[in-house]
Amino acid sequence: MLQLKNLDASYGFLQILWDVSLHIADGEFVGLIGPNGAGKTTTLRTIAGLLKPMKGEVLFKGHKMNTVPAHETTRMGISYISEDLNLFVDMSVRENLLMGAYIVRDQQKQLETLDFVYELFPRLKEREGQLAGTMSGGERKMLAIARGMMSNPLLLLVDEPSLGLAPHLVTDVFKSLRRLQETGVTLMLVEQRVNATLEITDRAYVMEQGRIVMEGPSSELMTNEHVKAAYLGI
């Protein structure tokens, strides 16, 4: 599905990613973990087309994506749910969700997906007419994730969904991601909650200072000494 080959990326003169290579197979649920400032968000932004790589290649379903603009990557099936959420604050929940389905021209299909995300997040259905800007942090997060699903993506990139969420909501969000994988969506999750991430993902990469330092099946990483010492605090 997705492959990054020796990717370098920077903001202006500040290089963030150094020689990053990773791959995600169809239907896989992959985690990307690491400390603050490791370059996890930058990796997602590069895949989503919001940042152009300096060197290396981004391949999505065999297409070279290096210079594809962000709106095209969405049309090709990549949906990115950013940490800042980027909601349309003056639009209602329903309008936000329908904006998520902007690239889906079939209205019937839009409404089907809408029903699906409402089933996943019943709270959003209750708040259908409310303006996104007036919702609580947890509800906004749900809305952003639901909106990201509305385009029926092949690959969903989720950036720190647990940030600022109450613990029971985090469980809800993670469960919904898991359910999404069951429907056939490929997922990449960037998280600081290493334990929870390793529990739900199939495979994970560990990123430190802009480089991939470790990779492997999540169950193996959980027992890895370095991961245990650095992230799990055991």
Next chain:
Amino acid sequence: MKEQSSLGSTLVKKLTGNLAATIVVGTTLVLAVVIGVEGGPSQVINSIVTGGMWALLAVGLALVFGVMNVPHFAHGESFMVGAYVAYFVFNPIHTSLKENPNTFLGVTAPFLAMLAAAVAGLILGVILERLLFYPLRLKTKSGWVMNAFLLTVGISFILTNGTTLTLGPNFRGIPRYWDVPPLQVGSVRVAVDRIIAFFIAIISIVALWFFLRQTRTGRAIRAVSQDELGAQMMGINLNFIYPLTFALATAMAALSGASLLFMFQAYPTVGLKPLYFAWYVVMLAGLGNVVGAIVGGFIVAVLQSATQLFTFTVTVLGHEFQIGGIAWEDVIPTFVMIIVLLVVPSGIFGSEVKGVQEQ
């Protein structure tokens, strides 16, 4: 009409719990009544007609600022282009009609002229955006608002002087579009041209409102104005939305220039005054706020009428000064605008100007 009522409900929402807006709108209504009593109903109708036009112009400004973060100071030149196009389309038809009268053409020719102006505005808008703002956007790393502002000032100079160079500084105008007697509205007679100009403004604004609320592309425009990055992530192509927005705004300004040709005439600097008034409106209402711009249009028009109608004489150190009258038309709205900006810096409809801080 559904969209009309939703426009109304949005207005009510904006007014409730907003003290500054309530005070300003309330004062304006009182002022409008006083104008009606003192100056007669025709003055009130006049304010409503001009108010509609200021609103149409201001909506374009609000749209361009809200979506593209461009403080558009060449909006008046779009008005000017519209006036010229309408003149050059209407005048030949009008002359030929004198020799062989044709009622159908007589009625439709003005609409034809306005349509031509609107289409010219659309084209001009797309050209300006692609030729100037697009390259600027690629080059600009920071300070976009300032750069864009200077660019619009440059466009304004070039269009004004270019027109003087090619067409000369002469006034080209028409006495009226339709050769029919004024309409009797209650006890007042109102020129048909004015009534039609008013309805054109209202219909355009309602159509724009409907477009922004109910259509896929319109919603995309609103999405871009609320979160540009989020909009891109939804698959919205900014290189489609920007030219479209700019073209719409330019077309609306050109349309007002065309439909007010009988009032303003066409000459190179005709756009200056409409530009100022449109800016008063958006500053009063809050930048990037489309609904506020509509109310603001009428507020400024009422202030304008009141200034023209009431005059006071003040004696300072033995000198007599007259306050009020047509020469004060700019002074009072500016004064009110300064007060509003001091008390509620983001305008009375207080849409927080996200764009500026983001850039």
